[in-house]
Amino acid sequence: MSDQNIIELKDVEKRFGSFVAVSDLTLSLKQGEFFSLLGPSGCGKTTALRIIAGFQDHEKGKITIDGVPMKDIPANKRPTNMVFQSYAIFPHLTVFNNVAFGLRKSRLSKAELDQRVNEALDMVELTGMGGRKADELSGGQRQRVALARALVMQPKVLLLDEPLSALDKNLREAMQLELRRLQQSIGITFVMVTHDQYEAMTMSDRIGVMFEGKLMQVDRPEVLYAQPCNREVAAFIGGMNFVPAELIKEDGDQLQIKAAGFGTLNIDVNPNVRERGSALLIGVRPEQLEIAATKPEGYDSTIEGTIANVAFYGESVHYYVEVEGLTDVVSVAVPNYFHTVDYKSGDKVWLGLQNSSIIDLGKG
Numbered sequence: 371m372s373d374q375n376i377i378e379l380k381d382v383e384k385r386f387g388s389f390v391a392v393s394d395l396t397l398s399l400k401q402g403e404f405f406s407l408l409g410p411s412g413c414g415k416t417t418a419l420r421i422i423a424g425f426q427d428h429e430k431g432k433i434t435i436d437g438v439p440m441k442d443i444p445a446n447k448r449p450t451n452m453v454f455q456s457y458a459i460f461p462h463l464t465v466f467n468n469v470a471f472g473l474r475k476s477r478l479s480k481a482e483l484d485q486r487v488n489e490a491l492d493m494v495e496l497t498g499m500g501g502r503k504a505d506e507l508s509g510g511q512r513q514r515v516a517l518a519r520a521l522v523m524q525p526k527v528l529l530l531d532e533p534l535s536a537l538d539k540n541l542r543e544a545m546q547l548e549l550r551r552l553q554q555s556i557g558i559t560f561v562m563v564t565h566d567q568y569e570a571m572t573m574s575d576r577i578g579v580m581f582e583g584k585l586m587q588v589d590r591p592e593v594l595y596a597q598p599c600n601r602e603v604a605a606f607i608g609g610m611n612f613v614p615a616e617l618i619k620e621d622g623d624q625l626q627i628k629a630a631g632f633g634t635l636n637i638d639v640n641p642n643v644r645e646r647g648s649a650l651l652i653g654v655r656p657e658q659l660e661i662a663a664t665k666p667e668g669y670d671s672t673i674e675g676t677i678a679n680v681a682f683y684g685e686s687v688h689y690y691v692e693v694e695g696l697t698d699v700v701s702v703a704v705p706n707y708f709h710t711v712d713y714k715s716g717d718k719v720w721l722g723l724q725n726s727s728i729i730d731l732g733k734g
């Protein structure tokens with residue numbers, strides 16, 4: 371990734387009638403960055419991508435790609451290419467002809483065209499498959515044809531709308547790694563739309579979390595996980611226990627708070643929080659809690675509870691614990707490497723928590 375910006379969006383807004391589908395979208399993407407737009411269904415992800423591609427007009431704002439304002443530049447003249455959610459390859463054409471489709475207009479010699487197509491097929495590991503009919507391919511192979519068809523045009527920016535959503539879980543995970551490897555090896559900027567938090571986290575340099583047409587937080591995956599700016603972002607990325615609290619004292623980058631169930635705690639200020647009052651919300655990730663049959667030593671805070679439910683996830687076990695003073699059960703995730711922890715509903719347990727693993731979520 372270079373320090374140079376390739377895409378700049380400034381105050382972009384799109385309305386359908388009176389409905390605002392995308393509002394105040396301001397974002398700069400670096401050359402070579404893998405960026406994901408993540409958010410629930412209907413939040414405006416596809417619309418944002420289509421605006422960048424030039425398939426969708428917009429009322430307000432400015433888009434610049436590689437220093438050139440895109441205002442009067444139609445989709446087919448932009449240095450972008452898009453892979454659609456329904457990847458729409460032509461079933462009756464061969465793999466080669468599907469990939470060559472966009473190049474036919476470019477007056478390349480046959481040798482040049484062959485070379486470009488074969489290079490694109492190599493990139494997506496479909497070497498030698500050019501002669502196959504597209505309808506003789508598996509879902510994952512078709513997805514790669516769609517990618518090759520976009521890559522062969524040598525875009526500066528590749529836009530991908532839920533590119534893996536049609537694939538089953540195993541193939542999808544394999545393709546996530548492949549796509550990331552491919553992006554790093556060719557070094558072009560990828561902007562991917564997804565509503566799958568794990569997909570966004572495993573693949574992206576940065577993620578923009580979008581709700582109701584607005585970008586709520588843009589950060590690296592680790593930062594989104596550790597310091598989400600509010601309850602909505604925290605709940606959308608990973609599991610989280612939310613606990614209401616009162617602010618006792620604010621002192622530089624430390625907060626002293628009184629949290630329901632947990633009592634008085636000293637926690638770090640989350641720099642991403644925008645609003646804070648006397649009532650605040652804290653978050654604790656399920657894997658950050660210790661669970662023990664007797665009061666655990668060495669924790670900043672320990673509380674007693676009763677197991678309400680147990681869920682087995684294979685790689686981990688989740689215990690749902692009732693704690694006095696809390697309305698919601700507390701979820702605790704225990705990795706399943708040695709099965710030394712084995713509680714049943716009704717068991718009395720202790721929970722241990724370090725101040726450093728408590729997330730300040732401001733007013734929530």
Ligand SMILES: Nc1ncnc2c1ncn2[C@@H]1O[C@H](COP(=O)(O)OP(=O)(O)OP(=O)(O)O)[C@@H](O)[C@H]1O
Nearest residue numbers: 386389391409410411412413414415416417418565
């Ligand atoms: N052409 C259109 N006319 C009217 N409303 C539209 C149009 N296109 C999209 N919308 C609305 O704009 C909002 C955003 O749509 P968009 O397709 O961008 O969502 P999305 O985040 O991609 O959702 P999904 O994850 O379901 O694909 C939705 O409420 C949708 O109904």
Ligand SMILES: [Mg+2]
Nearest residue numbers: 415416417531
């Ligand atoms: Mg969409």
